[in-house]
Amino acid sequence: MNLQNLLALLENHPDESVAIRLPDGNHVPAHFHVTEVGHVQKRFVDCGGTLRSATSCVLQVWVANDTEHRLNTTKLSKILDKGLGLFDHRDVPLEIEYEQGVVSQYPVGTIHAEPNGIVLDLTHKHTACLAPDKCRIDLNVMSSCSGPDCCS
Numbered sequence: 197m198n199l200q201n202l203l204a205l206l207e208n209h210p211d212e213s214v215a216i217r218l219p220d221g222n223h224v225p226a227h228f229h230v231t232e233v234g235h236v237q238k239r240f241v242d243c244g245g246t247l248r249s250a251t252s253c254v255l256q257v258w259v260a261n262d263t264e265h266r267l268n269t270t271k272l273s274k275i276l277d278k279g280l281g282l283f284d285h286r287d288v289p290l291e292i293e294y295e296q297g298v299v300s301q302y303p304v305g306t307i308h309a310e311p312n313g314i315v316l317d318l319t320h321k322h323t324a325c326l327a328p329d330k331c332r333i334d335l336n337v338m339s340s341c342s343g344p345d346c347c348s
């Protein structure tokens with residue numbers, strides 16, 4: 197899912213509740229705050245030597261002790277509006293940064309309306325070899341780096 201998907205859903209569902217469902221099916225406590233709207237640009241070299249980049253919109257979610265606090269779709273839309281100037285376009289992938297023992301970033305897999313409001317379903321991030329041809333890795337089989345140019 198991307199930022200544009202979220203903005204469209206927020207616009208079509210004003211003043212509704214917002215819930216975030218973690219990959220394990222549990223929810224972020226309902227009194228969460230969105231404390232940052234971040235434009236994250238990652239530039240890196242993969243294990244095959246190819247320069248790559250990835251851009252995302254990261255929403256930092258924080259839970260305080262104000263258990264009566266609730267973020268609705270209209271307020272979330274206003275928060276996002278303040279950060280839209282950070283982005284050249286709105287089709288950037290959307291991620292949630294959340295701390296539960298450790299700080300983790302989760303891609304937003306789906307965003308949908310339910311009878312009680314909108315729900316952002318989070319998924320897990322995964323690592324992968326981006327140069328399987330150079331590393332001689334069959335991506336369908338779990339393997340280790342074995343090619344002469346792999347991981348060097």
